[in-house]
Amino acid sequence: MKKIALLLVFLYSLTYAAEYDPIRGQMLSLSCASCHGTDGKSEAITPYIAGMGKASLYQILLDYKNGKRVETMMQKHAKGFTDEELEQIAYYFSNVER
Ligand code: HEC
Incomplete structure (x- = not known):
């Protein structure tokens, strides 16, 4: 029984995302x-990212990081x-109220 529990914990750790700090x-x-405003609440032409789904x-x-999406500066x-x-x-941004 203990072994099964350990196995489940192990499998869970493989699939579960990083813990939020x-x-x-x-x-x-x-x-x-500097570009998206305080807490992502943009007041400029950059996208408003506060409250987006985590x-x-x-993704x-x-x-952006992997070059699958290329725009003016985000990939850099x-x-x-x-x-x-x-x-x-x-x-962080998904936890900010819109
Ligand atoms: C130098 C200015 C700048 C900085 C710094 C910056 N961004 Fe951006 N971001 C942009 C611009 C401009 C766009 C519009 C796409 C483009 O031109 O790259 C954008 C687009 C985005 C988008 C796409 C939004 C959508 O709805 O399509 C996301 C998400 C995003 N940024 C998140 C972030 C995050 C998170 C950070 C910090 C790690 C960040 N950005 C830092 C300028 C910036």
Whole structure:
């Protein structure tokens, strides 16, 4: 029984996403504020990213990083982060109220 429980924990850890660390998420997300506004609430022509769904935001950031989505500057910016950092950033903005 104990072995099955351990196996389940192991399998869960393989599929489950990184755990959210709010302070780290906020620190990393500060690098986005210069263009996307405080907490992603853009008041300029850059997209408003506050409150976007975590999964889609993370996927968009990965696509920028991996060159699957190419625009004027996001792919350059996204390359500066590890996947795990991009996920923390996605958690952060998805937790901001729109
Ligand atoms: C130098 C300015 C700049 C910085 C810094 C920046 N962005 Fe962007 N972002 C843009 C621009 C401009 C676009 C529109 C697409 C393009 O031209 O690259 C964009 C597009 C996006 C999009 C796509 C939105 C959509 O609905 O299609 C997301 C998501 C995004 N940025 C997230 C982020 C995150 C998260 C960060 C911080 C890690 C960040 N951006 C940092 C300028 C910036």
